[in-house]
Amino acid sequence: MEKADIIVVGGSAAGLTAGITARRHYPDKEILLVRREKQVLIPCGIPYIFGTVGSPQKDLVGDAVLEKNNIKLLLAEATDIDRERKILHTTEGDVGYERLIIATGSRPAMPPIPGFDLDGVYAVVKDVEYLSGLQQRLETVKDVVVIGGGFIGIELGDEINKVGDKTVTIVEILPHCLALAYDEEFCIEMERVLEDRGINIRTSSKVEKIAGDGKVEKVVLSDGGEIKADVVILGIGAVANVDLAQRAGLRIGLTGSIAVDRTMQTSDENIYACGDCAEKISFFGGRPSPLKLASIATLEARIAGANLFGIRRENIGTVGVWSTAVGDTALATAGLTEGMARERGYDAVAATIAGPNRHPGLMPGAANTRVKLVFERNSGVILGGQVMGGPAAGEIINAISACVQNRMTAEDIAMFQTGTHPALTASPIAYHMVNAAEMAIQQMRERGG
């Protein structure tokens, strides 16, 4: 029987990063990565298959990184684990291990709306063949309905809308698209951007059924409205793939994900889990977090991969940082929005500042950028931030996330020593984060009397 010191099951963002991290921390160990897919899709790139990138074949993670890190690859399905004897059973035979990392990812969620099983109804399945089939289908149709106005839904809708003569409608049950991640003012603006690009938006709309005679023909809403549809795509989230963990008798949490502690260890001390398959807790309050993002997966993988033979890192919980972009407009969020903060009981103070991200504003590449920061009033600690503007929003939000993670205060941020340049950043006088923090401090003082 073959044996490896470390086996990683799963070859996407979490599995790959766990393998690389294990190599960095344990250079002398033999590492084997087991995955069933011949080709691994870049998960965040999936919406772009249908427009910008052009095909699933152009959205793949290369295997060169495995070779570079001296990680062996076994293309096989992991079927079960003999935990007592520390053996992984696969469709290509058994392999022994000292430590095992499960990074089996997630599958798309399907709401049981009547008609979910009609021909022409798709989920965002991370599979090259499945997505190629969807892409071919899209080439022949006119009316496309995307159910779910989260970031996957809007990116999919926008990309599909770019190719050919199509009518794309996004149906969202909440009052606004992206409402789970952004405050209302940002959602409204992004909806306007989408509508300007020709996409129909139906918010506050629950889908009653997907109707058709064997094949999808229309989507019926609970208010009686109907939308013609040749293809319906569900983009409402993902569910942890715990098949292997459950078969092995590992503990599954109430969220349906593999239960792990802060070191990413499962209920078996020799088995770790990371990524979409592993249970997450929120940075704020420690309750289970439903977020599933590749960036979270890789963080967890850097924890799991480092801790295999002794604790070196711990998970402080999921802050929740991500961005989306439609055309030239980027929207990014980290931590709690003002609305979420108030819902959770924080006495929140929010400050928003807008202005160009170059100085003077006539410099090439200048885009109006809006930054909103949210603080807890009594402590002044930052709870979150949102950014809307050009591509730099994606990096500004990472700086905000670092502030959140380190529980910095408005005063800390107001005292930032920033580097600025006319061709690269906002003016030092109007630097967004610093000025938003100053505005928040003023509000806190006014309230404090």
Added chain:
Amino acid sequence: MPKILVIDDDPDFLLAVRMVLEAHDFEMEAATTAEEGIDKVLSTEPDLVILDIMLPTGYEGFDVAREIREKHKLIDLPIFMLTSIHGTKKVPYRFAPDEHYLPVDVFLDKPIEPDQLVDTIQEMLGERREEPEHPL
């Protein structure tokens, strides 16, 4: 003694679950159809419902969950959906709790280890018990 209502049309499963639950000091009621299930939700007032999806004529478990929440307004009754639908249907997606479309608290696939079954129920009931009666 907490009362668990199990709505499932598989007699072997009901028997196995009864043995596990009763060994852990739970009282168990059983129903094998959607109608009987709804009747017993109302008549036996269980502390928690374990609900299958594929009952005798189709995907009735989905409707039972919606009926409990929407028609009978039992918003706080914990519902634990336990099913083999994913193994049977071989679909590339997964059903999961959804506030709007599938109002259950926990969704797990069969088969389930007895320990996991008991842990999950205890955790679901425990969570409810820990909630303060009135906001602090």
